Amino acid sequence: MTLRTSFMASSLFNKLSLIFSLIAMLTAWISFVMPAWGFTGDPDNSARGYGLWRLCGQGATSPGCSDLTGWNLAWYGTVQAFATLGFLGVNLAFLLIVLQIFVDKCKGANEVAFWNFVQCIVTAVCYLIAIIVFAAEFDSTYRANPLIKQELGYSWGLAIVALVVNGIAVTILQFMEGRSAL
Numbered sequence: 001m002t003l004r005t006s007f008m009a010s011s012l013f014n015k016l017s018l019i020f021s022l023i024a025m026l027t028a029w030i031s032f033v034m035p036a037w038g039f040t041g042d043p044d045n046s047a048r049g050y051g052l053w054r055l056c057g058q059g060a061t062s063p064g065c066s067d068l069t070g071w072n073l074a075w076y077g078t079v080q081a082f083a084t085l086g087f088l089g090v091n092l093a094f095l096l097i098v099l100q101i102f103v104d105k106c107k108g109a110n111e112v113a114f115w116n117f118v119q120c121i122v123t124a125v126c127y128l129i130a131i132i133v134f135a136a137e138f139d140s141t142y143r144a145n146p147l148i149k150q151e152l153g154y155s156w157g158l159a160i161v162a163l164v165v166n167g168i169a170v171t172i173l174q175f176m177e178g179r180s181a182l
Contacts, residue, residue: 003102010101013177014113017170018101021094024166027158028090032083035065036153038138050138051155052080075137082130083159089123090166092116093174100177113178117171124167131159 007015031037035051049056056065068076096116099106106112135152 006102006107010107011177013173014097014101017097017173017177018094020165020169020173021090021097024090024162024170025094027165028087028162031155031158031162032087034155034158036155037079037134037159038156039151039153041149049153052083075133079130079134079137082126082133086123086127086130086159086163089119089126090162093120093123093166093170097170097174110178113174115178117174117178120166120171120174124163124171127159127163127167131156131163 007018032052035049035054035056037052038050039047040050041047047057051068053068054065055068071077093116096112096119100109100112100116101107134156138150138152
């Protein structure tokens with residue numbers, strides 16, 4: 001059976017799950033690796049972008065990046081841990097959907113869809129915790145110094161997109177696919 005034939009033979013719920021899961025996975029990957037969860041700007045215009053793993057300068061005075069490994073901030077470690085769990089969950093959801101569509105042994109196995117539904121809920125909770133903690137703590141970290149401007153970045157926004165697409169669309173579609181396993 002070819003890939004096209006397998007895809008065409010799969011249910012509408014799995015087809016839509018694959019598309020939404022691919023969108024969630026792409027946004028999760030970009031969010032996970034880019035240093036743009038938040039930005040700060042100093043009075044001397046040396047802006048910095050904060051990612052999960054790196055801090056990068058954006059100005060002529062600070063163009064390089066530095067590794068965030070070793071930061072002893074509990075809230076940053078919390079964000080990193082829960083964002084990593086969410087990232088892994090989004091990728092696992094995609095993998096399980098691919099198995100449901102393209103692997104003969106997994107076709108029609110509603111248990112796979114049901115457990116994918118469950119893990120999508122856990123993934124959504126993990127991403128939600130990471131997003132909320134980062135937004136709350138990043139803002140409060142620089143609030144004491146009015147000269148430093150801060151704003152949440154596009155990677156943070158893409159994490160929200162991954163949360164919404166995977167946490168709502170894929171979760172509902174996988175529930176619909178696996179409802180007969182209940």
